Amino acid sequence: MEQTVLPAAAGGAQTIEVNLGPQHPSTHGVFRMIAELDGETIVRLKPVLGYLHRNHEQIGEGNTYIASFPFTDRLDYFNAMSNNFGLALAIEKLGGVPASERGERLRVIMAELTRLVNHTAVTGFLLNDMGAFGTPLLYAFREREKILDLFEAASGSRMMCNYVRPGGVREDVPEEWLNRARAIVDGYPRFLDEFEQLLTENEIVQQRTKHVGVLPKELAVNAGITGPMLRASGVNYDIRKVDGYSIYPQFSFKVPLGTVGDVYDRYYVRILEMRESIKILQQALKDVPGGPALSPKGVALVKAPRTFKPPKGEAYGRVEAPKGELGFFLVSDGSAVPYRYHIRAPSFVNLTVLEDMCLGQKVADVIIILGSVDIVLGEVDR
Amino acid sequence: MLPALEELKTAIEQQLPGVALALEAGVVLVEPKDLAAVGRCLKESERFRLDYLANVTAVDYPPERMDVVYHLYSMAHKHGPLTLKVKLPRAKPVVASVTPIWRAAEFQEREVYDLYGVVFEGHPDLRRILMWDGFEGHPMRKDYVPENQNAPEPA
Numbered sequence: 001m002e003q004t005v006l007p008a009a010a011g012g013a014q015t016i017e018v019n020l021g022p023q024h025p026s027t028h029g030v031f032r033m034i035a036e037l038d039g040e041t042i043v044r045l046k047p048v049l050g051y052l053h054r055n056h057e058q059i060g061e062g063n064t065y066i067a068s069f070p071f072t073d074r075l076d077y078f079n080a081m082s083n084n085f086g087l088a089l090a091i092e093k094l095g096g097v098p099a100s101e102r103g104e105r106l107r108v109i110m111a112e113l114t115r116l117v118n119h120t121a122v123t124g125f126l127l128n129d130m131g132a133f134g135t136p137l138l139y140a141f142r143e144r145e146k147i148l149d150l151f152e153a154a155s156g157s158r159m160m161c162n163y164v165r166p167g168g169v170r171e172d173v174p175e176e177w178l179n180r181a182r183a184i185v186d187g188y189p190r191f192l193d194e195f196e197q198l199l200t201e202n203e204i205v206q207q208r209t210k211h212v213g214v215l216p217k218e219l220a221v222n223a224g225i226t227g228p229m230l231r232a233s234g235v236n237y238d239i240r241k242v243d244g245y246s247i248y249p250q251f252s253f254k255v256p257l258g259t260v261g262d263v264y265d266r267y268y269v270r271i272l273e274m275r276e277s278i279k280i281l282q283q284a285l286k287d288v289p290g291g292p293a294l295s296p297k298g299v300a301l302v303k304a305p306r307t308f309k310p311p312k313g314e315a316y317g318r319v320e321a322p323k324g325e326l327g328f329f330l331v332s333d334g335s336a337v338p339y340r341y342h343i344r345a346p347s348f349v350n351l352t353v354l355e356d357m358c359l360g361q362k363v364a365d366v367i368i369i370l371g372s373v374d375i376v377l378g379e380v381d382r
Numbered sequence: 383m384l385p386a387l388e389e390l391k392t393a394i395e396q397q398l399p400g401v402a403l404a405l406e407a408g409v410v411l412v413e414p415k416d417l418a419a420v421g422r423c424l425k426e427s428e429r430f431r432l433d434y435l436a437n438v439t440a441v442d443y444p445p446e447r448m449d450v451v452y453h454l455y456s457m458a459h460k461h462g463p464l465t466l467k468v469k470l471p472r473a474k475p476v477v478a479s480v481t482p483i484w485r486a487a488e489f490q491e492r493e494v495y496d497l498y499g500v501v502f503e504g505h506p507d508l509r510r511i512l513m514w515d516g517f518e519g520h521p522m523r524k525d526y527v528p529e530n531q532n533a534p535e536p537a
Contacts, residue, residue, distance in 0.1 A: 050512040055521055057497075221433050221457050224486025237434075237457045313407065316437065316453050316463060327437050329451070344437040344453075344490075352489050381512060 015043055018363075022051050026129050026367040029377030033354075033366070040362045045355045049348075052381035060341035065091050065330075066165070066305040068341065073160040075343065076379040078118050081110040081151070082321040084164035089245060090317025090328035091166040095310035100295040102288065103168020104247045109181065109284050110163065111319070112277045113151070116188065117144050118322035119228075119270040119277075122374045126267060127199065129371035130208050136198065143191050146184050153177055167298015178288060185281045192274060200268065209264035213357040213369035216261060223352045227324025229373060232269040233261035239320035251280045266372040306336045314340075323347050323374055343382060347375040384461040385429070397423055409451075409465045417468055418478040418504075424454060424464070425483055431458040435484035438491055440498040442524045448472045450500060452480070470500065479505035497522035 021032040030051035036044035056075065060068045072087050073080035085107055092099065099107075124140030148158040154173050155163040163170050199205050215225070220233040230237055238255045240248040256272035258265030294302065301308045310332040318327040324346030331340035350373050358366050385393070387410060391403045398419055404411040412420050424432040437453040448470045455462030468477055479502035481487045491502045492511040499520035502508055510517065519526055 050510075050514065053512040055497075058522055219485070222485045223488075224435055224484065235457060237460070242460050314409075314465075316465070318436070325436060327453070329437060329439055329453070331441055340439075340441045342437075342439040344439075348489060348493075349486060352485060 020366070022048075027370065028125065028375055031370075031375065031377055031380070033370075035358075035363070035366065037363065042358045042361055042363065042366060045358045045366070047351055047354055049351070050381055052377045054382070056382040057341055057343065061338060064305040064336050065095075065308060065310075065338060066302060068338075069165070070160065070162045072343075073162050074378055075345065075382065076321065076323060076326075076347070076376045077159055078121060078376055079114045079322050080159055080161040081107075081114040081163060082319060083326065084162065085111050085246075086317060086319040086321065086326045087328050088164045088166045089319060090315050090330050091310075093317050094313065094315035094330050094332055095166070095301075095308060097166040097297045097301060098295050099166075099246075099298070100168045100292050102172070102291045103165075103293050103295065103298070105284060105288050106169045106173065106293060107164050108246055108248065108251075109281060110151075110154075110161075110169070112281050112284070113147050113181070115277045115322045116274055116281075117147050118374075119274045120144050122371075123195070123199075123267060123270060126263075126368065126371040127205075129367045130205065132204075136195070139191075139195060139198070143188070150177070150181055150184065153180070165294060165298055165302055167301065168292070168294035170294070170302070172293035178285060181281075182285050185278055185285065188278050189275065192271065196271060200271070205267075206264065208365075208368060209267060209372075210262060211260065212263045212361060212365050213372065214260060214262045215353060215357055219353060219356060220261065223356075224349050225324070225353060226346050226350070227320070227322070227374075228269045228273060229266055229324065229350055231255065231273075232258035232265035234259055239318060239325055243318070245319065248280075251283045253277075253280050263368055263372040266374075309334055309336050318344070321346055323376070323379070324350060343379075345379040345382060347373070348380045348382075351375060351380065384456075384464060390430070390464075393427075393429065394420060394423055397427070406467075409467050412466055412468050414468050414470060414477045417466075418480065418483070420466070421452075421480050421483045430464075431456045432462065432464055433457055433484075434462075435480065435486040436463065438480075438487050438494060440494045440500055440522075442472070442498060442522065444472060444524050446472050448475045448498065448500065450475075450477055450494065475500040476503060477501075478503050479508075481505050496520070499523065 015036050015038045018035050021027040022030040032048040034046045072083040075083050120140045124137035127136035151161050152158045155161040215233050217233045220230050234257050253276045256269050258269050312334045314331040316329045318325050327344035329342040330338050333339040357369050387405050401416045424430045432454040434455045434457045436455050439451050441449045450468050452466040454464045494500050496510040496512050
């Protein structure tokens with residue numbers, strides 16, 4: 001441990017440098033923070049990334065467009081479905097692949113179920129970080145598991161779904177699956193009520209989270225923060241509304257906003273977003289259109305990936321993933337393999353302001369501030 | 383709505399004398415020396431208000447060119463994207479950092495520096511971010527040869 005002496009202006013008090021992580025349960029993976037402390041207060045904090053770096057982008061530049069889908073599952077391994085969705089949209093934009101009506105509907109259902117999974121789990125983890133070991137997290141995981149069972153039934157895998165394709169989805173689902181999904185979605189508000197009763201007005205939760213890790217609106221926009229974290233700071237920006245991609249304009253839903261931008265707002269915006277996702281799901285699961293789950297061009301692409309050669313050009317496709325803007329930037333040189341394959345990962349960019357939020361806070365607050373950012377290292381390090 | 387690219391080009395060239403932009407397949411090409419001025423103008427002028435830098439990345443075109451690509455949106459006016467591109471000589475890729483304009487570039491420029499070796503002048507903390515300190519080379523460059531993992535370890 002290194003010790004540095006502050007200049008005399010600070011009264012000659014000593015600050016101490018502490019390493020948090022990379023092997024630490026609160027870092028949600030292998031993430032390291034070098035914190036400089038004055039007593040218990042943070043005066044400097046530098047994140048250190050890259051422990052899980054595997055040069056995903058270079059792997060993508062050696063694969064056909066379709067072959068990258070299983071790799072995107074491993075980016076943000078909580079939300080395989082929305083990662084697939086982002087890449088599918090970018091490929092559709094690049095190669096002009098239309099999606100089938102049923103495929104679009106199923107993709108939106110999957111993306112919103114993923115949002116439920118992510119927000120439920122992250123809220124549970126946040127409480128774990130606060131010291132409420134076990135109970136909230138297990139309540140969250142109990143519900144999450146029901147949705148993962150649905151994913152398993154549809155795609156064959158709980159988490160590494162590899163399900164969405166350009167032009168629709170890989171496999172169709174039977175009517176029975178839709179009924180199961182309807183039952184789970186209809187039961188979800190009851191779980192959220194129970195969860196909120198446990199947490200939202202809990203005095204300890206409020207004491208720990210209110211006015212902790214405040215992120216001002218201007219800084220959030222300037223630093224490119226996206227997702228629930230941006231909206232908790234009161235900026236109305238949801239890519240589902242702004243871009244209106246896929247069939248989102250058909251559904252009515254609101255964009256919940258926070259006011260202060262503290263950890264509590266980030267927690268509560270996620271709860272409200274889940275309630276909006278349930279609204280979308282209830283609309284989407286009504287009268288699911290028939291027809292093929294994958295458009296004819298999509299079938300050709302899946303069956304013979306080497307014959308799919310998009311024209312020269314570039315495309316930037318983005319989706320509102322549960323963690324924020326997930327963008328895929330593809331450059332084609334006219335061959336079956338992308339010339340450039342870049343991922344704009346939301347949790348990577350959201351970490352930019354970690355230091356700003358932590359300055360002047362206590363060490364214990366750093367853990368919950370990091371928890372409220374909602375990072376997944378598979379995506380940060382790529 | 384974002385104005386058409388021709389309109390945008392004339393508007394910026396009028397505001398910033400001495401700056402010449404070029405258009406290429408939906409992309410605005412900026413001279414490396416003008417990048418900071420053009421960026422500030424796009425962010426601050428009421429008409430564009432491109433206050434949100436979504437994405438920064440590079441594309442390598444050996445043997446002589448390296449592009450840095452910026453995707454801009456407006457959270458205030460909810461329009462976009464505008465794609466900016468600077469073409470740099472591959473042997474010495476140096477461009478002004480846009481981190482003072484958009485903080486969003488801070489980590490993303492570090493990533494481009496790390497993986498492609500583009501130097502961003504004026505970046506507050508230009509260090510490697512994904513690869514470790516002391517790593518040699520830039521692994522996303524097209525001519526990067528990965529280390530042979532099957533080579534016998536020195537005894």
